[in-house]
Amino acid sequence: MANTRKTEMSASKAEILDAAAEVFMRLGADTASIDDVARQLGSTKGRIYHHFPSKGVLLAQVCLRAADFVLQKVPPVIALDATPEDNLRQMILTHIPEVLRTLPYHKVIIQSYVGVQQKSTTALERELFARIQQERKTYENLFRDVLQTGMQGGSFRAQNISIALQSLLLLINAPVFWYRPRADEPETFVADLSAQLTDMALASLR
Amino acid sequence: MANTRKTEMSASKAEILDAAAEVFMRLGADTASIDDVARQLGSTKGRIYHHFPSKGVLLAQVCLRAADFVLQKVPPVIALDATPEDNLRQMILTHIPEVLRTLPYHKVIIQSYVGVQQKSTTALERELFARIQQERKTYENLFRDVLQTGMQGGSFRAQNISIALQSLLLLINAPVFWYRPRADEPETFVADLSAQLTDMALASLR
DNA sequence: TTGACAGCATACTCAGTAGTATGTTTGCCT
DNA sequence: AGGCAAACATACTACTGAGTATGCTGTCAA
Numbered sequence: 001m002a003n004t005r006k007t008e009m010s011a012s013k014a015e016i017l018d019a020a021a022e023v024f025m026r027l028g029a030d031t032a033s034i035d036d037v038a039r040q041l042g043s044t045k046g047r048i049y050h051h052f053p054s055k056g057v058l059l060a061q062v063c064l065r066a067a068d069f070v071l072q073k074v075p076p077v078i079a080l081d082a083t084p085e086d087n088l089r090q091m092i093l094t095h096i097p098e099v100l101r102t103l104p105y106h107k108v109i110i111q112s113y114v115g116v117q118q119k120s121t122t123a124l125e126r127e128l129f130a131r132i133q134q135e136r137k138t139y140e141n142l143f144r145d146v147l148q149t150g151m152q153g154g155s156f157r158a159q160n161i162s163i164a165l166q167s168l169l170l171l172i173n174a175p176v177f178w179y180r181p182r183a184d185e186p187e188t189f190v191a192d193l194s195a196q197l198t199d200m201a202l203a204s205l206r
Numbered sequence: 207m208a209n210t211r212k213t214e215m216s217a218s219k220a221e222i223l224d225a226a227a228e229v230f231m232r233l234g235a236d237t238a239s240i241d242d243v244a245r246q247l248g249s250t251k252g253r254i255y256h257h258f259p260s261k262g263v264l265l266a267q268v269c270l271r272a273a274d275f276v277l278q279k280v281p282p283v284i285a286l287d288a289t290p291e292d293n294l295r296q297m298i299l300t301h302i303p304e305v306l307r308t309l310p311y312h313k314v315i316i317q318s319y320v321g322v323q324q325k326s327t328t329a330l331e332r333e334l335f336a337r338i339q340q341e342r343k344t345y346e347n348l349f350r351d352v353l354q355t356g357m358q359g360g361s362f363r364a365q366n367i368s369i370a371l372q373s374l375l376l377l378i379n380a381p382v383f384w385y386r387p388r389a390d391e392p393e394t395f396v397a398d399l400s401a402q403l404t405d406m407a408l409a410s411l412r
Numbered sequence: 413t414t415g416a417c418a419g420c421a422t423a424c425t426c427a428g429t430a431g432t433a434t435g436t437t438t439g440c441c442t
Numbered sequence: 443a444g445g446c447a448a449a450c451a452t453a454c455t456a457c458t459g460a461g462t463a464t465g466c467t468g469t470c471a472a
Contacts, residue, residue, distance in 0.1 A: 012419080012420095025321075025322075026322070026323065027322060027323070027325075028236060028320075028322035030234055030236040030237045031236045031322065031325070033458085033459055033460080034459080034460070034461090035459075035460095043420075043421080044420080044421055044422075045421085045422095045460090045461085046419085046420050046421050046422075047419075047420055047421080049460095049461075049462085050418085050419060050420060051419090053461095054460080054461080055459095055460065055461090107320060107321065110320055111317075111320050111322075113383055114234075114313060114316055114317050114320075114383065115231075115313065115383070116231075116232070116233060116234035116237065116317075117232065117233070119233075119237070159402055159405075160398075160399075160402055163399060163402055163403070164402075164406070166380060166381075166383070166384050167377055167380045167403060167406055170376055170377065170380045170383060171373055171376065171377055171380075171410075174372060174373045174376040174377075175372075177319055177320065177321070177372070177376060178372050192366075193366075193369060196365055196366060196369055196370075197369070197373065199365075200370070200373055200410040200411075201410070203409050203410045203411075203412060204377075204406040204407070204409045204410035205406075205409075206409060218449080218450095239428080239429055239430080240429080240430070240431090241428095241429075241430095249450075249451080250450080250451055250452075251430090251431085251451085251452095252449085252450050252451050252452075253449075253450055253451080255430095255431075255432085256448085256449060256450060257449090260430080260431080261429095261430065261431090
């Protein structure tokens with residue numbers, strides 16, 4: 001048990017991350033203050049700064065967790081003997097519900113997708129954001145490989161693969177921008193939504 | 207000539223908006239300070255506060271201009287006697303180059319698309335952001351109408367129209383997230399990019 | 413029992429920033 | 443010429459918010 005790595009997280013720390021994700025989502029990561037997060041927790045700054053050395057690290061941990069969520073669910077559904085279409089279909093059908101399940105985290109990480117350069121001063125923050133970028137690249141490559149294989153095999157139309165990849169990734173993350181869970185929404189809404197987006201995504205590649 | 211409305215903008219004001227868009231894009235609208243914008247202009251705060259009453263209004267004007275850019279270009283290409291496919295194709299082929307031409311503005315307005323609620327305190331700011339939302343809705347409805355017509359006529363596959371619309375809009379704005387103009391890029395890159403995205407968008411609807 | 417440490421709360425400091433108040437220059441009209 | 447705004451620059455104020463230093467309390471091991 002020498003290497004528990006990421007799973008080593010106290011319940012209190014996880015609770016803080018949940019609160020931070022929620023508040024960062026609502027107010028924006030830069031606008032929201034540490035006191036706002038503390039208020040959401042019903043506690044004070046002291047608790048947060050006991051577990052995290054800075055606001056930047058807290059933000060980075062939220063983003064890192066967002067990346068981890070999908071990275072733990074999606075790779076297992078990839079089958080080497082399946083067709084590119086089937087693989088991609090399963091990947092998207094796994095991706096979307098997982099993203100919507102952990103929505104606040106992804107609303108936060110998307111704020112960094114717009115390209116605002118982090119002003120991470122400390123070395124730890126820079127290392128964390130590098131890890132995030134690495135994980136994102138790893139995740140993107142899962143889709144890139146499936147696209148590549150599909151284009152070579154003729155399942156997908158041949159076209160600029162980088163453009164196709166970026167468009168595909170944004171398409172399957174589209175609900176993060178507009179989805180808001182509602183009490184009166186049908187039981188099957190997320191499943192239906194995932195199915196429709198999967199169809200659109202696959203169709204866009206043919 | 208009683209009603210010049212929006213076109214009434216001094217060159218200095220436009221120059222400030224350009225600088226603000228550039229800086230807000232790079233640093234993020236909340237992180238960037240008015241002094242940052244002034245430094246970009248090679249002047250001081252005084253100039254900015256002479257033309258804009260607050261930072262919130264400045265931000266709103268940038269966003270409003272972003273919306274105006276596409277709203278002036280796209281509607282004219284819609285033809286009543288054309289098929290939904292042709293109309294949509296022309297709309298996207300107009301939309302993308304115009305967005306990339308005025309990229310900083312759209313990178314700023316996209317920061318508000320993530321759903322962070324503006325904390326506009328003044329009445330003027332609230333009114334401006336309401337106008338922005340109105341213009342955005344107007345623009346969306348251009349696409350919604352084409353989608354609706356196309357689905358009824360059988361050109362497009364019948365499906366949940368709101369989901370399809372949101373996905374389509376995000377797809378045609380995807381380059382805003384990743385595109386960065388490069389000196390060594392081919393002359394035809396933007397045109398090629400627009401063509402590929404148009405094909406993907408139309409395919410996703412069939 | 414105690415003491416020592418984790419897990420927080422309280423009460424500060426201090427840098428940065430939005431906004432203001434007031435000077436200073438430049439063009440323009442008469 | 444001269445005065446009078448517009449278009450800025452300069453020099454403040456007031457406040458927010460990140461980070462820190464220190465105090466308090468329960469728990470657990472020896």
